[in-house]
Amino acid sequence: MEIYNISKDLLHKALYQKGIRIPKQLFDEEYDKLQEENLPPLKSLGLLCNNLNLRGTRLSMIRWDRLDRRVLPAPIFFNNQWWMADNSDEEEKIKIINEDEEEQEVTSEQLFGNCYVLWIKHPKISMYKNNIGNKKISKIILKEIFKSKSWLTNCIIASVIINTLVIFTSLFSMQVYDRVVPTLAFSTLTTLSFGMLIAIAISFVLKVLRSRIIESLAAEVDDTVSLKIFDHLLKLKMGVDNFSLGLLHAQVSSYENIRRFFSGNVIFSIVDLPFAFLFIAFIYLVGHDMGIVYTIFFGISLIVGLFSYFLSKDVVRKQITQSNEREGLLVDSIRGLETIRTNNANWRFLFKWKGINSSVSKYSYKQRDVGQLCSSIISGLGTMAYVSAIIVGVIQIANGDLTTGGIVASTIVGSRIINPVAQLANTLVRWQGVSQSIALVDGLLNKETERKYEQDLLLLEKSVTKIALANAKFFYPESPTYSFYTPELEFNSGDRVLILGSIGGGKSTLLKMLAGIYRPNEGMVKINDIDLWEVDPIQLSTEICYLSQDSQLFKGTLRDNLSLSGMVAPDYVSKIANELGINQFAYKSPYGFDMPVQEGGQGLSGGQKQLVALNRVISSNPSVWLLDEPTTSMDKLTQERVLATLKSYVKPSDILIVSSHNDTLLDGYINRVINIGDGNIISDSSLRKPVTRINKNIKLKLA
Structure with missing residues (x-):
């Protein structure tokens, strides 16, 4: 979809609503100068911020289906024109206003797949307006x-x-x-x-x-x-x-x-x-x-x-x-x-x-x-x-x-x-x-949060094409030995990786570090050569999606649990659900996809809960797929259907990393196999040679 430049009046209004006050005449002059150069929209807006001395202001385009609605109001590109979008009084509705001040209400379903949001981030503005860490x-x-x-x-x-x-x-x-x-x-x-x-x-x-x-x-x-x-x-x-x-x-x-x-x-x-x-x-x-x-x-x-x-x-x-x-x-x-x-x-x-x-x-x-x-x-x-x-x-x-x-x-x-x-x-x-x-x-x-409230977070300029660990070491609390360590590990666009290893070997810990759930005690995780923990988590969630072994469902309906964000079109979610076979047990209930789900998914089997969790991952359409035992508790027929569906949605440029105890999983599709044991990488098929194993007895946590 071709995105045209946003009008100066709408952009000035968006900046004003974010608390960035710029004299209208000065803003118009700088905007008009850049329009003459006919630059791509994001590059043009970046130069505009520099020319207006808006230091630290960053701009990014985010797909509507991955947006955290707390960032609204924000400009959106929808139906080949720019609008100002804001939350409506009704949870399912979005209020949008165009340049001519024409107002209408739309649903997330209408915006899905056909809408991008211009995310304006300024260091002096707290997106969540919430800074209560370490306060009484x-x-x-x-x-x-x-x-x-x-x-x-x-x-x-x-x-x-x-x-x-x-x-x-x-x-x-x-x-x-x-x-x-x-x-x-x-x-x-x-x-x-x-x-x-x-x-x-x-x-x-x-x-x-x-x-x-x-x-x-x-x-x-x-x-x-x-x-x-x-x-x-x-x-x-x-x-x-x-x-x-x-x-x-x-x-x-x-x-x-x-x-x-x-x-x-x-x-x-x-x-x-x-x-x-x-x-x-x-x-x-x-x-x-x-x-x-x-x-x-x-x-x-x-x-x-x-x-x-x-x-x-x-x-x-x-x-x-x-x-x-x-x-x-x-x-x-x-x-x-x-x-x-x-x-x-x-x-x-x-x-x-x-x-x-x-x-x-x-x-x-x-x-x-x-x-x-x-x-x-x-x-x-x-x-x-x-x-x-x-x-x-x-x-x-x-x-x-x-x-x-x-x-x-x-x-x-x-x-x-x-x-x-x-x-x-x-x-x-x-x-x-x-x-x-x-x-x-x-x-x-006083408990530590994943990121500091005052932290000036970065925005990625493009989709994730590389994710790597450098001297990354992770300890669980009060453990004298580390759970996972690697001096160097890198995944690139197009990688289809299978991670094998024994129980407790560190497979899940590795995936959680890559997903930004666990922060390494030493070293770092990088995406596109940027420290993962310096990237705004909202944008991170648009790029990386993680499937846990223990799939968690919440009280509500099956439809609610298929898309927790509520930002994905119901038709798209239902399409994936049918391909995964979720419809087979959903329609056994007189309520269909509106069947009630209790806390923790009581009443559903482990395999059924895993299918629901997979539906969330696939509908998120990420660039990095991190799947921890995705076919656990599934019979052979269901596994084959799930893996076929997964292959059809993973894009050629995506990074797919799957952990499993089954070394034949995705056979013929995987182009790289990593073996992990006792928290270390034993071998990596892409390197064509085994990695030196570190003696478990010396893996002590140093103060």
Whole structure:
């Protein structure tokens, strides 16, 4: 497909949307100069960026079917013209606008095979707008909460009015007892009552509005931060840590506890607690010595709250630790349920569960006991404060220093002093659990990602024609010996490679390093003579596709699992599925390709899951094919059909690397055979000579 130059107005708009601000007149002048030279589109745009001093800006054309839609908006070349494409409100739709500002919506199916995206990458722009690595989750949440101060201003104004109306309520009582009751002035009572009705209505409306503001803020913060945490999880570096699924699940789940705390308790504490001091000042003004009573009990309540905080500290820590262990046991048990049953290990796991659950229940009971004790004490202090204030008030009445209305007004406001303290005490107790949750989420955020957030990634100028390893050595965590090492290994366009070797010899490790899943501890992997780990992973995924031995399916439908990206035309996916024979078991279900698939592909055989995974690889149309035991768990007839389909889709210029235990796999199609054993290359048929084998006994990991 011939791609024509993008118009200057559309390109200027695209740069502007990426945050690259260039004066329109200067941009037009430089654009027009280059148009006169009649250069290829990408070369012309590259020179334009250089002339405009856009250092570090890189441009690349990406097929629509391999695009990560998070890069939108971006210019696309579709139906022989340029458009600006952006995500629509509907997941399956794409909104496109041409140079004449004509807008329409299309589907990914319409764009498949007939659309290219101009990817504009600038070093100052984070594509994912997500840089939370090595940061504290508490700071991240607080930053999002206070990103806009308008909500805080509105909440403070509403709280001031609401709490001021409480004072009006006490003044109403004071006026009724001191003026209305002695004189039976019903006209005054009517006027005061009408005013109180208005005050009650205003208070109700403001409370509802304040609650909605805070709930809206909490939802907005949750949408932003949870997306960043999940995105960080997806970018974790593989092969450098012993991941515990139970721990990872606990770390991600702990965020919800943190979010509720910061968006709820902290906000109300900030807004409501200071008014306790305002109420004490009011009581001093109206009730005189009664203010001393509430000041004393206010201080005692604070001490009780702090005492409960320190009392529950160790209990909460132990409870959360045991809860995480229980969660890990639950995840492991669900994943290995068949193994547990077939090995008659139910009793062992039940015994473990009983022990851990007993510990959780014990510490949970202790925590509730501390919280209940604290609440009871503070509630009792509130009652004692009320009784003591009445006694002091009566003494002042006897001395002629206070009226009955003054006592009533002071006690009404006094009831609002102890409540914030009780709320603060509860917040302090909850903080113990939240602090443990913070430590868990911080542990997740501190895990190393495959690439640094601040890393300036490169874009390939052409498809991958060469992939090589140089002095590449990989260790699994805490292993004293390496899993794979090679001083030099290179694959070029047109290679059809079969990798043979014993179990644990390093075949899978090699493929994972080539795919960019595992990063070598020493040496490097290069594609087109560029360090693979310096290339943007989105573009990398358009060029390299990897098939694992353990094919993973996800909950949804069979159709969803055939193309996880959702960017490939359904007709194309179905065509490949029919050629692989997936339709044979799909149509046994009344739902066909919409048959439900459970977590992990339960209900499908190993061979069926492998066919689905192969469908994903073939529909990706990569330049480098990395297949780890592609025909595992398949019968002979299915193997033959799969291999025939594979050959028909691999392009002559592609690189195909297949690992297998079967040395006759793809016989007659393979032009190179590599034997691997004990993490070393034993022989490489392309070199026509065996490679010197390194003694396993000296493969020690050096610090």
